[in-house]
Amino acid sequence: xxxxxxxxxxxxxxxxxxxxxxxxxxxxxxxxxxxxxxxxxxxxxxxxxxxxxxxxxxxxxxxxxxxxxxxxxxxxxxxxxxxxxxxxxxxxxxxxxxxxxxxxxxxxxxxxxxxxxxxxxxxx
Amino acid sequence: xxxxxxxxxxxxxxxxxxxxxxxxxxxxxxxxxxxxxxxxxxxxxxxxxxxxxxxxxxxxxxxxxxxxxxxxxxxxxxxxxxxxxxxxxxxxxxxxxxxxxxxxxxxxxxxxxxxxxxxxxxxxxxxxxxxxxxxxxxxxxxxxxxxxxxxxxxxxxxxxxxxxxxxxxxxxxxxxxxxxxxxxxxxxxxxxxxxxxxxxxxxxxxxxxxxxxxxxxxxxxxxxxxxxxxxxxxxxxxxxxxxxxxxxxxxxxxxxxxxxxxxxxxxxxxxxxxxx
Numbered sequence: 001x002x003x004x005x006x007x008x009x010x011x012x013x014x015x016x017x018x019x020x021x022x023x024x025x026x027x028x029x030x031x032x033x034x035x036x037x038x039x040x041x042x043x044x045x046x047x048x049x050x051x052x053x054x055x056x057x058x059x060x061x062x063x064x065x066x067x068x069x070x071x072x073x074x075x076x077x078x079x080x081x082x083x084x085x086x087x088x089x090x091x092x093x094x095x096x097x098x099x100x101x102x103x104x105x106x107x108x109x110x111x112x113x114x115x116x117x118x119x120x121x122x123x124x
Numbered sequence: 125x126x127x128x129x130x131x132x133x134x135x136x137x138x139x140x141x142x143x144x145x146x147x148x149x150x151x152x153x154x155x156x157x158x159x160x161x162x163x164x165x166x167x168x169x170x171x172x173x174x175x176x177x178x179x180x181x182x183x184x185x186x187x188x189x190x191x192x193x194x195x196x197x198x199x200x201x202x203x204x205x206x207x208x209x210x211x212x213x214x215x216x217x218x219x220x221x222x223x224x225x226x227x228x229x230x231x232x233x234x235x236x237x238x239x240x241x242x243x244x245x246x247x248x249x250x251x252x253x254x255x256x257x258x259x260x261x262x263x264x265x266x267x268x269x270x271x272x273x274x275x276x277x278x279x280x281x282x283x284x285x286x287x288x289x290x291x292x293x294x295x296x297x298x299x300x301x302x303x304x305x306x307x308x309x310x311x312x313x314x315x316x317x318x319x320x321x322x323x324x325x326x327x328x329x330x331x332x333x334x335x336x337x338x339x340x341x342x343x344x345x346x347x348x349x350x351x352x353x354x355x356x357x358x359x360x361x362x363x364x365x366x367x368x369x370x371x372x373x374x375x376x377x378x379x380x381x382x383x384x385x386x387x388x389x390x391x392x393x394x395x396x397x398x399x400x
Contacts (some may be wrong), residue, residue, distance in 0.1 A: 004328035007360070008367045084296045084335060 010076045013069040020066040027053070054121030060114055067110040075099040134158040134209055136167055138179065139220035139280035141227050149227065151218075152176070158209050164206035164217060165193055168231075181231035188347060191281030194288065195231055196220040203287035203347045222288035237286050241300040244326050245308035250319025251376050260398070265380035277310035277355050279348045286352050288341035292335050299335045300326075304344035306355035311363065318376035324366065333359050 027037040031044045041050035053059045079099055083092060133155060141149035154171045162170075165183055172179045183193040186205040193204040195358045197219055198212050209217060225233035251257060286302040287293050307325060312320045327333065333356045342352040365371040388394075 003330055003332055003334045004324075004363050004367050007334050008364045011364060016247045080335065083298075084292065086296055086298070 006076060010073060013073040013076075016065065016069045017073060020062055020069070023062060024066075030072050051121045054117050057106050057118075060118045063114040064111050067114070068107055071103045071107055071110075131157050131159045132215065135216050136171060137216060138168075138171070138231070140179070140230050141221075142178070142229055143227075160210065162209050163205055164195070164197055164202075164207045164209060164212075164219065166243055167217065168204060168219070171254070179231075180229045189281060191283030194222050194233075194283035194285045196222055196288065201288040201345045203283060203285070206244065206347050222284050224262045224288050224290065224293045233284065233288075235284050236280075237297070238284055238301060238303060241304040241331065242282065242307060244331065244395070245304045245311075246319060247304075247307045247311055248319075249311065249314065249317050250322055251316070252318065256379065261381065262379040264316040264377040265382075266315050266377055270377075273315070274310045274313045276350055277306050277313075277352075280307060280310070280346075280350050280352075281348055283347065285345045285347060286350075289341035289345040291339050291341065292337060295334055298330050300331045300350035302336075302356065305333050305336075305359060306342075306350065306352035309355040309359040309362075314357070315374075316377045318374065320362070320366070320374065324363070327363060328358065332363070333357075336360075351386060
């Protein structure tokens with residue numbers, strides 16, 4: 001049951017990443033065509049455009065969502081690769097714990113950074 | 125291009141291993157004339173009869189049906205009885221036991237892990253109506269379309285070639301492998317079967333299809349044209365749909381009713397009595 005659940009979430013996370021990376025590519029590389037995400041003149045990475053996106057709750061949510069799905073997708077993939085090296089049961093348990101803690105810590109740091117960026121942009 | 129109509133000399137390079145005398149497997153060469161149409165299995169028989177009587181391998185039907193003579197021939201898992209020497213396009217034929225299995229002796233692999241995994245998958249029709257199965261009163265109804273869902277997977281002869289070609293089986297002994305998984309799908313996709321929930325107990329865990337990389341080697345080497353890689357992907361989809369509770373509960377096929385008021389045409393003999 002566990003692998004069935006993890007695999008389903010893995011696939012779901014992959015689908016979300018596909019959409020969000022598409023959005024990222026649109027924002028960062030199709031700015032000549034789609035200006036709605038970059039209202040200020042200049043490059044998408046210019047301060048004015050970064051602040052404009054940073055104020056948006058939509059972008060805050062997508063940043064956190066992308067972070068969570070990418071962490072889960074990546075760590076699950078890494079776990080599968082390592083499990084194929086046929087480690088023993090204690091090593092598997094340790095890896096599960098390590099990836100869970102590492103994922104949660106990185107997610108917490110990333111979410112805090114996204115929130116901090118949001119509040120800075122709002123006050124700018 | 126080689127002329128396949130005349131007898132030519134070939135060298136069979138065979139991986140030999142006798143656990144009672146050898147520490148490691150080693151290669152031995154056997155040179156003999158190869159008449160047109162000779163299969164690798166016939167070559168092995170010739171070696172045993174005239175060059176090395178201690179050579180051991182498994183074979184039975186010699187017509188690609190029993191699945192006993194799976195071997196690693198010229199770098200690819202094949203059935204020795206189904207492989208003509210001429211089709212290998214080489215005068216040097218290397219024959220080794222199937223990879224990814226322990227060797228019992230010479231060309232005899234230990235297929236026990238594969239058959240153990242196969243048994244775990246409960247590869248048979250599972251239904252609640254055990255009385256009907258033991259004392260059938262009719263036939264379970266199945267449409268040609270429903271038959272198509274599993275037909276190709278039922279051609280599997282359990283030769284182990286797919287297991288020998290699978291890169292995941294090479295490293296991960298927990299992974300059940302393409303043959304058991306495709307057979308689990310064969311029965312779960314049978315409209316007469318109601319055993320998906322029972323098989324799910326195994327499939328949803330580590331033994332399930334999750335480690336398949338979809339390299340597709342199992343399908344490439346299958347001597348019967350079965351596509352185990354497809355079965356595994358379909359099974360993943362079935363398990364994901366089941367987890368998300370998106371699929372409809374499958375009702376095993378009911379018994380086909382004998383039509384009323386139908387008269388047999390003249391000249392058609394009665395059906396023979398049931399054998400089950």
